[in-house]
Amino acid sequence: MTLSSAPLESSVWWAHTSAANERLLRLLDGGELARHSRFRLQADRDRYLLGRSMARLVLAERAGCAPEKVTFELRCASCEEKSRAGAGGGDDAPHGKPVPTGAAGGWEISVSHSGEWVALALARGVALGVDVERVSDTRDLAGLAGYTLADTEHEVWSALPEADRAGAFFGYWARKEALLKATGLGLSGGLRRVGVTPPHTRARLLFWEGGADPGAAWLSDLDRGPEYRSALAVLTDRRVELTVHPPEAAPALLRR
Numbered sequence: 001m002t003l004s005s006a007p008l009e010s011s012v013w014w015a016h017t018s019a020a021n022e023r024l025l026r027l028l029d030g031g032e033l034a035r036h037s038r039f040r041l042q043a044d045r046d047r048y049l050l051g052r053s054m055a056r057l058v059l060a061e062r063a064g065c066a067p068e069k070v071t072f073e074l075r076c077a078s079c080e081e082k083s084r085a086g087a088g089g090g091d092d093a094p095h096g097k098p099v100p101t102g103a104a105g106g107w108e109i110s111v112s113h114s115g116e117w118v119a120l121a122l123a124r125g126v127a128l129g130v131d132v133e134r135v136s137d138t139r140d141l142a143g144l145a146g147y148t149l150a151d152t153e154h155e156v157w158s159a160l161p162e163a164d165r166a167g168a169f170f171g172y173w174a175r176k177e178a179l180l181k182a183t184g185l186g187l188s189g190g191l192r193r194v195g196v197t198p199p200h201t202r203a204r205l206l207f208w209e210g211g212a213d214p215g216a217a218w219l220s221d222l223d224r225g226p227e228y229r230s231a232l233a234v235l236t237d238r239r240v241e242l243t244v245h246p247p248e249a250a251p252a253l254l255r256r
């Protein structure tokens with residue numbers, strides 16, 4: 001086996017929002033505490049707190065350091081692209097993907113939260129993106145599908161039985177957004193410009209029409225029950241060996 005065909009290890013941790021508690025606030029830095037207190041809803045505060053706490057605890061363990069030695073730089077690939085093109089950007093308050101720096105430099109993470117679930121994904125040396133979406137009764141599902149699905153995706157989607165459409169829409173969305181989050185572009189990368197396979201078939205990137213084309217990507221759905229859709233994208237051409245830590249394991253992680 002050549003070195004490049006060795007599998008790449010990636011891990012995902014899930015937490016239920018009920019695992020949030022005040023003790024975790026000690027894990028946030030000053031900027032994070034300020035952001036935490038700006039959320040109006042307790043549910044938003046809890047999701048944010050869990051994402052950052054899980055990230056610090058897991059990275060501290062991997063890097064063999066104390067959680068407070070783990071720092072993040074927020075990087076928005078969309079704004080970086082705009083400022084490279086001389087079209088402004090980069091003047092806003094720091095925002096974007098948290099990239100581990102300090103003692104945990106070299107690791108990559110992605111955080112997602114929706115409804116009662118928080119996901120943290122981690123790998124070493126390759127960018128990755130995780131997304132979780134609650135399947136909701138969106139009033140204008142057809143309108144939303146019209147401007148988020150690529151033409152080929154929309155054709156498949158609109159031929160599905162009515163009862164399957166909401167689940168399939170969020171299945172598409174999670175796959176596409178996981179890819180966009182992996183590149184650090186976020187939604188500004190354009191959901192219609194990223195093409196993926198239909199949700200009832202194996203997850204795969206089909207085309208990338210926008211900037212920051214990742215070339216190769218490994219894509220997989222993650223199971224979070226019938227009310228949610230979730231996906232993980234890892235920007236590598238290698239096989240990925242994924243370890244998923246279920247929500248039952250989160251309380252022990254968060255007690256560390």
Ligand SMILES: CC(C)(COP(=O)(O)OP(=O)(O)OC[C@H]1O[C@@H](n2cnc3c(N)ncnc32)[C@H](O)[C@@H]1OP(=O)(O)O)[C@@H](O)C(=O)NCCC(=O)NCCS
Nearest residue numbers: 048051076078096097098111112113181184185186187188
């Ligand atoms: C940021 C974004 C990817 C989040 O997607 P979402 O489905 O609403 O939320 P998720 O829970 O899946 O993801 C949120 C997490 O994504 C991460 N994130 C933020 N920006 C990101 C980016 N550009 N790329 C990858 N990840 C990003 C953060 O960790 C955030 O969690 P946190 O705030 O608790 O740390 C999406 O809302 C987006 O791209 N928004 C664009 C916002 C915008 O227009 N900004 C203006 C300047 S570009």
Ligand SMILES: [Zn+2]
Nearest residue numbers: 076078079095
């Ligand atoms: Zn930006």
